[in-house]
Amino acid sequence: MSTSPDLSQLTLGVLGGTGPQGRGVAYRWALGGLSLVIGSRDAERAEQAAAALRSRSGSHRVRGADNAGCAAAADLVLVAVPFDGHATLLELLREPLAGKIVIDCVNPLGFDNRGPYALAVPEGSAAQQAAALLPESRVTAAFHHVSAVLLDDPEVTSLDTDVLVLGDDREATDLVRALADAVPGLRGIYGGRLRNAAQVEALTANLIAINKRYHAHAGIRITDV
Amino acid sequence: MSTSPDLSQLTLGVLGGTGPQGRGVAYRWALGGLSLVIGSRDAERAEQAAAALRSRSGSHRVRGADNAGCAAAADLVLVAVPFDGHATLLELLREPLAGKIVIDCVNPLGFDNRGPYALAVPEGSAAQQAAALLPESRVTAAFHHVSAVLLDDPEVTSLDTDVLVLGDDREATDLVRALADAVPGLRGIYGGRLRNAAQVEALTANLIAINKRYHAHAGIRITDV
Numbered sequence: 293m294s295t296s297p298d299l300s301q302l303t304l305g306v307l308g309g310t311g312p313q314g315r316g317v318a319y320r321w322a323l324g325g326l327s328l329v330i331g332s333r334d335a336e337r338a339e340q341a342a343a344a345l346r347s348r349s350g351s352h353r354v355r356g357a358d359n360a361g362c363a364a365a366a367d368l369v370l371v372a373v374p375f376d377g378h379a380t381l382l383e384l385l386r387e388p389l390a391g392k393i394v395i396d397c398v399n400p401l402g403f404d405n406r407g408p409y410a411l412a413v414p415e416g417s418a419a420q421q422a423a424a425l426l427p428e429s430r431v432t433a434a435f436h437h438v439s440a441v442l443l444d445d446p447e448v449t450s451l452d453t454d455v456l457v458l459g460d461d462r463e464a465t466d467l468v469r470a471l472a473d474a475v476p477g478l479r480g481i482y483g484g485r486l487r488n489a490a491q492v493e494a495l496t497a498n499l500i501a502i503n504k505r506y507h508a509h510a511g512i513r514i515t516d517v
Numbered sequence: 518m519s520t521s522p523d524l525s526q527l528t529l530g531v532l533g534g535t536g537p538q539g540r541g542v543a544y545r546w547a548l549g550g551l552s553l554v555i556g557s558r559d560a561e562r563a564e565q566a567a568a569a570l571r572s573r574s575g576s577h578r579v580r581g582a583d584n585a586g587c588a589a590a591a592d593l594v595l596v597a598v599p600f601d602g603h604a605t606l607l608e609l610l611r612e613p614l615a616g617k618i619v620i621d622c623v624n625p626l627g628f629d630n631r632g633p634y635a636l637a638v639p640e641g642s643a644a645q646q647a648a649a650l651l652p653e654s655r656v657t658a659a660f661h662h663v664s665a666v667l668l669d670d671p672e673v674t675s676l677d678t679d680v681l682v683l684g685d686d687r688e689a690t691d692l693v694r695a696l697a698d699a700v701p702g703l704r705g706i707y708g709g710r711l712r713n714a715a716q717v718e719a720l721t722a723n724l725i726a727i728n729k730r731y732h733a734h735a736g737i738r739i740t741d742v
Contacts, residue, residue: 409712439741452740456723484726487634492723494716498681501709502739511740514724515677516664516733 297467299326299474305366307331307359307373307381310341313397314372316443317435320451320475322349329355331362331369338362348446363388368395368467370435371422375400375411378418382425390428393464395471396489397435398422399496407501410494417490419458432459432468433489436496438478439509450476453511456483456492481514522692524551524699530591532556532584532598532606535566538622539597541668542660545676545700547574554580556587556594563587573671588613593620593692595660596647600625600636603643607650615653618689620696621714622660623647624721632726635719642715644683657684657693658714661721663703664734675701678736681708681717706739 304321308314309330318328322345330345332338338356345354363369363385373381375398382389398418400411415421419433434457442448455472457480459465469480483492495512502510529546533539534555543553547570555570557563563581570579588594588610598606600623607614623643625636640646644658659682667673680697682705684690694705708717720737727735 406710406712410716458723481727482730484723485631487631488719488722488726491635491716491719494713495720497713498683498709498717499739501713502706502742505707506742508741510742513738513740514727515736515738517727517731517735 297470299470302367303327303329303365304471305329305331305362305369307362307369307371307385309362309372310337311372311374312440312444313435314370315341316440317370317372317397317438318345318354319349320443321471322346322351322354324474325351325353326474327353329357329362329365331357331359333359335361360385360388366392368393370395370397372397375418379421379425382422386426386428389426393430393432393467394422394426395435395468396422396431396433399436399493401494401497407504408497410497413490416487417493419486419489419493423486430459430461430464431486432457432461432464433486433492434458434468434472434480436493437499437512439511442509451478451511452513453477454479454481454514456481458483458486458489458492460485481517522695524695527592528552528554528590529696530554530556530587530594532587532594532596534587534597535562536597536599537665537669538660539595540566541665542595542597542622542663543570543579544574545668546696547571547576547579549699550576550578551699552578554582554587554590556582556584558584560586585610585613591617593618595620595622597622600643604646604650607647611651611653614651618655618657618692619647619651620660620693621647621656621658624661624718626719626722632729633722635722638715641712642718644711644714644718648711655684655686655689656711657682657686657689658711658717659683659693659697659705661718662724662736664736667734676703676736677738678702679704679706679739681706683708683711683714683717685710706742
């Protein structure tokens with residue numbers, strides 16, 4: 293994948309596409325004219341979300357399906373479900389996701405009266421859990437730090453965040469970087485191997501603390517790159 | 518500490534001030550005319566490093582001491598020792614560090630043939646280990662991501678990195694932010710409670726991976742703040 297991949301030929305699935313992060317990324321990809329399948333537990337809710345996205349983005353290349361249908365139809369999926377349903381969902385999708393690139397953007401966080409904190413994940417991180425459950429897929433981790441609020445706001449025409457893309461498969465991380473670059477203002481940066489995903493996921497807790505202190509929608513940029 | 522603290526009245530200790538990270542931060546603080554005590558296991562090596570810093574920075578406010586002398590003389594210390602000597606050193610310094618602000622910048626990382634990775638720390642992070650060993654000190658975590666190479670390079674007149682400052686004591690984190698702001702190009706940003714330090718420390722592994730891939734000295738900036 294040394295040349296720019298033709299993203300317009302891909303069908304992108306968004307598992308958990310009715311939640312804030314999945315919906316936000318899907319909106320940006322739809323604005324870019326990419327072909328999308330919005331996945332949800334409930335096919336009808338998925339189709340409603342897809343209809344809303346078609347209307348908001350002006351793209352007709354968005355449809356809905358239940359998560360299994362989404363996984364089967366897509367060439368590549370973004371996993372954007374809450375962490376507490378993450379393992380259960382992926383176990384069911386091992387077959388339809390075999391051979392495909394999976395982008396995990398799940399942040400395993402807890403919240404108490406002192407704010408957010410990182411949850412311990414037996415596999416090390418949500419992304420490594422995905423890799424363990426999907427041994428035949430090409431699992432990457434990305435899109436953790438992009439504010440769902442800003443993604444979803446039509447008045448924000450350019451985001452201001454780098455997307456750290458982690459994974460052990462160069463062709464896969466290059467393609468995922470291109471999917472970040474396809475969104476105005478985002479920049480996909482290779483961020484290391486999958487075994488270094490835990491801290492990238494957990495850093496979202498720090499960004500939430502920053503948002504609270506500074507009344508911001510914080511993102512990160514990597515300097516000198 | 519709602520008004521700007523007068524940093525020039527403080528004596529700053531740098532434990533492990535002869536290592537690359539400690540030496541680099543000390544150089545920048547010396548350039549800013551701040552009063553410094555360079556700590557090292559060996560008092561003579563510390564004085565040699567202090568003499569070199571006086572010469573390089575043009576400041577006469579730099580002296581050396583063994584680590585215990587450094588802790589005793591300083592109003593505030595930066596802990597910049599390798600992680601494998603971290604607990605042993607801090608255990609010995611509980612008394613001289615009592616009541617003082619401690620800035621931990623230690624990154625518990627391992628390296629193998631696949632590159633860097635985060636080490637598991639029983640207390641959760643190096644900073645939390647410091648807090649457990651120094652119950653009477655005001656422990657913060659900061660300065661993890663500033664490139665030692667750039668800090669030490671006299672031709673780099675302005676760094677390009679935010680310094681995430683973590684801690685549970687607002688006055689302490691505000692002072693540490695001011696110590697970051699005192700270095701041209703750095704900006705101190707509150708980054709959350711100490712319990713969220715592990716991922717900030719571990720993110721250094723990702724920055725090392727980025728440096729390798731992009732031939733860079735990567736830092737991070739927080740956007741929308």
